Amino acid sequence: MATGAQSKNFRRRSFVADTLALLVFFTTTGIINERIIAGMTWEQVFNARLLGALLMVPVARPYGIWRDWLMRRASETPHSRLFWDSIALMTFQVPIYAMIIAISGAKGGVLLSGVFGAAVMMLVLGPPYGLFLNWVRRLFGLPKGGLKPMSLNG
Numbered sequence: 001m002a003t004g005a006q007s008k009n010f011r012r013r014s015f016v017a018d019t020l021a022l023l024v025f026f027t028t029t030g031i032i033n034e035r036i037i038a039g040m041t042w043e044q045v046f047n048a049r050l051l052g053a054l055l056m057v058p059v060a061r062p063y064g065i066w067r068d069w070l071m072r073r074a075s076e077t078p079h080s081r082l083f084w085d086s087i088a089l090m091t092f093q094v095p096i097y098a099m100i101i102a103i104s105g106a107k108g109g110v111l112l113s114g115v116f117g118a119a120v121m122m123l124v125l126g127p128p129y130g131l132f133l134n135w136v137r138r139l140f141g142l143p144k145g146g147l148k149p150m151s152l153n154g
Contacts, residue, residue: 018064038114068145086126
């Protein structure tokens with residue numbers, strides 16, 4: 001049984017790992033979507049990435065928990081794991097992303113293009129991000145997600 005200190009340490013490492021993974025991966029892909037696909041100006045991209053970084057800190061761990069919960073529905077087949085990783089990312093991140101680019105100045109067709117581009121990107125990026133997240137978690141001595149029921153006690 002985990003002690004209180006072990007549980008707190010596990011939660012802290014989980015928060016740091018999930019946050020680092022989200023910041024690194026989605027700052028990079030956000031810039032690509034905002035500048036190339038949505039056609040936002042560099043100033044809008046900068047504002048979106050700054051706001052995105054601020055919002056990623058509080059949502060990274062909840063996303064990690066959400067993903068782990070959905071991934072428990074996946075079978076061990078590659079197609080099932082790819083499907084659930086994509087669904088997890090799209091259903092959690094697209095609404096947040098829409099808010100970020102709207103607040104950053106995207107309107108009308110630019111907003112719709114950005115949201116649509118993000119939805120497609122999240123479907124495509126779900127599996128690579130899942131692999132990246134599991135890799136970062138492993139660096140922090142954590143198990144990859146979705147393999148066993150999550151416990152707040154670690």
